[in-house]
Amino acid sequence: MEDEAWPATRTERNQELLHAAAAGNVKECERLLQSQEDYNGDWDGSADAWYADEELGWDAMHYAADAGSDAVVKLLLQSGGLWNAVDKLGFTAGDIAWSRNATTSYMALLEEGVRQSFLATLLERKIHGTPEIEAQETDYVQHNPSTEGASLTLVPGTRNEASASNEAYLGSRLTFEKDERGQWRCLDKDRNMVMAEWEDEIMQASARALCEGQQEGFSVLNVGFGLGIIDEAIQAYRPERHVIIEPHPDVLAFMKNQGWDKRPGVEIFEGTWEEFMRPKDDPEGEIAMKLGVFDAIYFDTYSQDYQDLRSFFDCLPNVLAGPDSRFSFFHGLAATNRFLYEVYTRVCELDLREIGLVTEWQTLSPRITEEDWNGVKRKYWSLAEYNLPLAHQQFWGSLFVVLFGTGVECEVRLHYSDNQMMGAFGNFLQCRIAWAAGIALGCWTAGGISGAHLNPAVTIAMHVHRQFPQRKVVPYILAQFAGCFTAAMIVYYVYHDSIAAYEKGVMRTVIGRHATAGMFVTFPSALISLSTAFATEMVGTATLLFLVAAVGDQGNWGLSRGTLPIGLFFIVLAIGCALGYNTGYALNPARDLGPRLALTFLGYGSELWTHNTMYWFGGPFLSPILGGILGVGFYDAFLYTGDDSLLTGVYVFDH
Numbered sequence: 001m002e003d004e005a006w007p008a009t010r011t012e013r014n015q016e017l018l019h020a021a022a023a024g025n026v027k028e029c030e031r032l033l034q035s036q037e038d039y040n041g042d043w044d045g046s047a048d049a050w051y052a053d054e055e056l057g058w059d060a061m062h063y064a065a066d067a068g069s070d071a072v073v074k075l076l077l078q079s080g081g082l083w084n085a086v087d088k089l090g091f092t093a094g095d096i097a098w099s100r101n102a103t104t105s106y107m108a109l110l111e112e113g114v115r116q117s118f119l120a121t122l123l124e125r126k127i128h129g130t131p132e133i134e135a136q137e138t139d140y141v142q143h144n145p146s147t148e149g150a151s152l153t154l155v156p157g158t159r160n161e162a163s164a165s166n167e168a169y170l171g172s173r174l175t176f177e178k179d180e181r182g183q184w185r186c187l188d189k190d191r192n193m194v195m196a197e198w199e200d201e202i203m204q205a206s207a208r209a210l211c212e213g214q215q216e217g218f219s220v221l222n223v224g225f226g227l228g229i230i231d232e233a234i235q236a237y238r239p240e241r242h243v244i245i246e247p248h249p250d251v252l253a254f255m256k257n258q259g260w261d262k263r264p265g266v267e268i269f270e271g272t273w274e275e276f277m278r279p280k281d282d283p284e285g286e287i288a289m290k291l292g293v294f295d296a297i298y299f300d301t302y303s304q305d306y307q308d309l310r311s312f313f314d315c316l317p318n319v320l321a322g323p324d325s326r327f328s329f330f331h332g333l334a335a336t337n338r339f340l341y342e343v344y345t346r347v348c349e350l351d352l353r354e355i356g357l358v359t360e361w362q363t364l365s366p367r368i369t370e371e372d373w374n375g376v377k378r379k380y381w382s383l384a385e386y387n388l389p390l391a392h393q394q395f396w397g398s399l400f401v402v403l404f405g406t407g408v409e410c411e412v413r414l415h416y417s418d419n420q421m422m423g424a425f426g427n428f429l430q431c432r433i434a435w436a437a438g439i440a441l442g443c444w445t446a447g448g449i450s451g452a453h454l455n456p457a458v459t460i461a462m463h464v465h466r467q468f469p470q471r472k473v474v475p476y477i478l479a480q481f482a483g484c485f486t487a488a489m490i491v492y493y494v495y496h497d498s499i500a501a502y503e504k505g506v507m508r509t510v511i512g513r514h515a516t517a518g519m520f521v522t523f524p525s526a527l528i529s530l531s532t533a534f535a536t537e538m539v540g541t542a543t544l545l546f547l548v549a550a551v552g553d554q555g556n557w558g559l560s561r562g563t564l565p566i567g568l569f570f571i572v573l574a575i576g577c578a579l580g581y582n583t584g585y586a587l588n589p590a591r592d593l594g595p596r597l598a599l600t601f602l603g604y605g606s607e608l609w610t611h612n613t614m615y616w617f618g619g620p621f622l623s624p625i626l627g628g629i630l631g632v633g634f635y636d637a638f639l640y641t642g643d644d645s646l647l648t649g650v651y652v653f654d655h
């Protein structure tokens with residue numbers, strides 16, 4: 001490198017970096033970002049990845065995103081560039097990448113944002129403990145720039161306002177008024193909006209997601225009353241118990257004025273949620289006992305940030321009634337910036353996964369006009385789309401199916417290698433029983449919310465024939481795959497010593513004398529053709545779904561929901577014994593492909609995907625899907641009398 005090619009001052013070097021990023025010149029960026037302390041003895045360091053220009057407030061990341069240079073974006077991220085810096089108009093590099101259709105750059109920035117924010121909340125919790133108990137004693141401090149804008153309903157720059165501190169908010173007066181169009185709104189002392197009617201559509205949809213299809217006598221907890229819009233919507237579903245937690249004296253007065261304290265089944269807990277709820281391992285667990293447990297929980301407070309919401313997540317295991325329970329919250333996190341909003345959508349999903357919940361997202365386009373902000377100090381919403389979360393436990397059901405299923409295969413087959421042990425450790429029937437039991441237990445785990453689909457073939461068949469909503473199909477299937485993948489990893493870990501002993505040094509093979517892949521994934525029997533194998537999977541899954549439709553049909557014998565898993569146990573046991581031999585009866589794309597992905601991850605190699613002329617695609621993947629559609633189709637065509645079927649009812653195809 002020539003000495004004279006180096007810019008002399010730090011500002012010049014930083015300017016050079018912006019030019020190089022704008023040109024997508026990764027080599028030049030790399031050179032400028034390298035540490036150069038020894039250069040001619042007067043070098044004061046490399047260019048600064050975070051440097052932003054005066055005019056637009058763009059740093060190198062913005063310019064690289066604008067140029068669509070994925071390589072420069074990645075380099076900057078590795079060199080300390082900021083994923084979340086905003087320019088003078090409030091746009092991040094992620095926003096610029098999005099507008100330029102630079103998908104790879106956008107994804108790299110999103111992943112970095114999720115990673116850093118997720119780590120930041122973890123660190124925060126490690127350093128400061130669970131903050132919900134201290135929440136009212138601490139000021140509004142952003143410990144990490146990655147949480148900037150992460151407040152639930154406020155935008156950055158509100159530090160001295162009531163909206164920035166729960167304590168200040170609770171000690172200040174509120175105004176309930178009607179705007180020029182006669183719509184109710186609640187404003188805090190700084191004229192920031194606590195709640196307004198423009199959120200009506202979001203609240204109606206959230207109440208529907210939480211309450212639709214709940215069993216009679218269900219219970220709901222709503223945290224934060226505001227204008228009571230969601231509470232009114234929840235009442236339409238007639239819950240037996242409807243608890244509302246609300247601390248603000250002015251809101252409590254407004255509620256009572258409207259007679260909420262006299263409504264049957266409604267209980268008002270006056271105070272903050274922090275006073276009534278504790279995390280699972282908290283010694284003061286009895287505080288939560290007062291509250292009870294709920295089938296549906298909604299969270300929408302004010303002047304709280306992501307740390308508070310995350311702390312609330314930790315309390316959920318204490319108050320969710322069981323595997324059927326649902327949780328949702330108002331997602332206004334960083335809702336003045338599309339990219340940051342997306343980051344927080346993912347972070348919430350990861351955090352909810354930590355407590356064992358799978359989140360589905362429904363997209364809404366709420367109608368909001370400039371008039372809605374008349375007389376309001378600061379906008380807290382400026383996005384076209386709202387992500388409505390609904391968290392539940394589909395993942396766990398699928399996990400148990402494969403945990404018991406692959407577990408028993410290992411248990412039994414690993415000991416076939418030793419003739420003396422063989423009899424003692426199990427046989428073919430034991431495998432059939434454990435698979436059936438795993439499915440029944442999975443069904444009891446995830447039953448009420450999804451109807452315990454546990455299987456993409458079920459989800460797709462229900463979508464095709466029974467109005468199962470399109471928007472739920474992909475999240476359900478992803479959760480099913482994730483559950484099966486995780487279970488296979490757990491079983492592999494539990495058995496890895498025995499697997500290694502069985503392999504006798506021929507590690508991780510798919511086919512052959514010491515192959516172990518067959519304990520996790522399915523294979524066609526050596527005696528049959530591929531077309532017979534495909535037909536077996538299709539017939540098996542069609543039978544499964546036909547019988548599932550029968551036991552679940554309230555117009556048939558109408559088993560109560562809690563006893564359905566017993567029916568499922570017998571169905572799977574019978575199919576396994578009668579139709580299992582040809583293919584190992586996958587009957588479920590996730591049951592086979594989840595573990596297949598896990599084995600790939602564990603180093604079993606490409607043969608997993610190529611053996612028997614790519615059997616996985618026609619066998620455990622496609623045939624069960626087609627079989628499932630046929631099975632429910634046959635049941636609906638010949639026996640079903642309900643009116644929600646494509647074949648029997650007044651079904652309107654609206655997707």
Ligand SMILES: C[S@@+](CC[C@H](N)C(=O)[O-])C[C@H]1O[C@@H](n2cnc3c(N)ncnc32)[C@H](O)[C@@H]1O
Binds near residue numbers: 227272301304
């Ligand atoms: C945005 S409003 C809720 C709006 C409500 N979802 C509706 O449909 O009208 C927020 C409410 O949360 C309450 N709140 C604020 N801090 C709280 C806390 N720590 N615990 C419980 N509620 C809180 C506020 O007083 C306010 O009534």
